[in-house]
Amino acid sequence: MLKESFNQYSFILDKTAKRVKQFAQNSFSAQGIDLTVDQWSVLKTLYEFPLLTHKELADKCGKDQPTLTRMVDLLLKKGYMKRVEHPSDRRCLHLQLTDLGGSKVQALAPLVKDFRMRAWENLSQEDFEHFTRILNTIYNNLETK
Amino acid sequence: MLKESFNQYSFILDKTAKRVKQFAQNSFSAQGIDLTVDQWSVLKTLYEFPLLTHKELADKCGKDQPTLTRMVDLLLKKGYMKRVEHPSDRRCLHLQLTDLGGSKVQALAPLVKDFRMRAWENLSQEDFEHFTRILNTIYNNLETK
DNA sequence: TAACAATTATTAGTATAACAAGTAAATCTA
DNA sequence: TAGATTTACTTGTTATACTAATAATTGTTA
Numbered sequence: 001m002l003k004e005s006f007n008q009y010s011f012i013l014d015k016t017a018k019r020v021k022q023f024a025q026n027s028f029s030a031q032g033i034d035l036t037v038d039q040w041s042v043l044k045t046l047y048e049f050p051l052l053t054h055k056e057l058a059d060k061c062g063k064d065q066p067t068l069t070r071m072v073d074l075l076l077k078k079g080y081m082k083r084v085e086h087p088s089d090r091r092c093l094h095l096q097l098t099d100l101g102g103s104k105v106q107a108l109a110p111l112v113k114d115f116r117m118r119a120w121e122n123l124s125q126e127d128f129e130h131f132t133r134i135l136n137t138i139y140n141n142l143e144t145k
Numbered sequence: 146m147l148k149e150s151f152n153q154y155s156f157i158l159d160k161t162a163k164r165v166k167q168f169a170q171n172s173f174s175a176q177g178i179d180l181t182v183d184q185w186s187v188l189k190t191l192y193e194f195p196l197l198t199h200k201e202l203a204d205k206c207g208k209d210q211p212t213l214t215r216m217v218d219l220l221l222k223k224g225y226m227k228r229v230e231h232p233s234d235r236r237c238l239h240l241q242l243t244d245l246g247g248s249k250v251q252a253l254a255p256l257v258k259d260f261r262m263r264a265w266e267n268l269s270q271e272d273f274e275h276f277t278r279i280l281n282t283i284y285n286n287l288e289t290k
Numbered sequence: 291t292a293a294c295a296a297t298t299a300t301t302a303g304t305a306t307a308a309c310a311a312g313t314a315a316a317t318c319t320a
Numbered sequence: 321t322a323g324a325t326t327t328a329c330t331t332g333t334t335a336t337a338c339t340a341a342t343a344a345t346t347g348t349t350a
Binding site for chain 4: 294308311
């Protein structure tokens with residue numbers, strides 16, 4: 001049914017994801033922001049879900065646990081988040097943004113809004129819906145379980 | 146116009162690109178294939194464009210030159226490609242697949258076809274066209290020059 | 291209850307790729 | 321011819337992914 005090869009989508013997908021990340025990273029660097037895009041995504045996720053365990057945050061960010069642990073170590077060193085005891089399960093640690101972390105996320109909001117505007121020029125709300133639907137479908141199709 | 150934040154697309158984009166890559170990588174590993182997905186994309190590109198310089202190949206693959214040089218070193222060590230003198234410009238080197246490299250790409254074709262089928266379940270040819278159009282638009286919108 | 295299994299976070303080691311800065315050779319240009 | 325540009329390479333650093341193993345805790349079941 002589909003004539004084109006894997007290339008014709010995986011290359012485009014990969015190239016575009018990489019360019020978005022690079023563009024964001026360059027904007028961060030140009031503003032002197034001491035975060036990688038991935039680190040920002042961790043902070044942002046925690047901003048939206050203020051109290052998560054390592055495992056929950058890792059899942060939401062699509063990272064494995066060792067990777068997240070190292071990222072948290074870094075963000076902790078930078079003072080943007082903290083680890084807190086879990087009230088009922090002593091294996092777990094709850095993660096929280098510090099005030100500094102929260103205001104960092106807020107400070108980045110306008111910058112991030114600029115990416116969006118720039119990236120979505122010449123595209124419509126309908127395109128956005130296609131985009132999310134198609135990408136989510138691919139994502140779910142490749143569930144490994 | 147667009148209500149959602151950067152997250153609502155960059156997260157999905159990044160997550161999906163990562164999952165596609167992981168899925169491909171797992172399939173490669175399960176078949177005992179000694180290539181990363183990025184290495185495969187280099188070989189595949191060179192398969193389609195049989196005679197490229199470092200710079201041309203780097204551009205086509207979206208890699209910078211130092212990264213490509215190291216990847217070529219690796220692929221050369223594995224015997225999949227070779228460097229050849231450029232006939233008219235002695236600064237350049239032409240890159241070519243070896244016979245081994247060519248048959249490797251061919252051997253991977255059915256596997257790669259499986260990814261495509263799996264990823265695109267429940268999606269139409271029309272979706273594919275939306276997909277490529279939208280991603281290419283974003284890609285071009287973020288051109289840094 | 292005791293033994294075993296599963297879960298959570300961590301640690302360590304390795305590999306890949308991105309990025310930055312600089313070098314050398316060749317080519318182009320003014 | 322002198323200087324600028326291009327091409328490829330080298331080196332060093334960093335971020336992230338993956339694997340495997342460990343310790344502590346919790347859950348399960350015989």
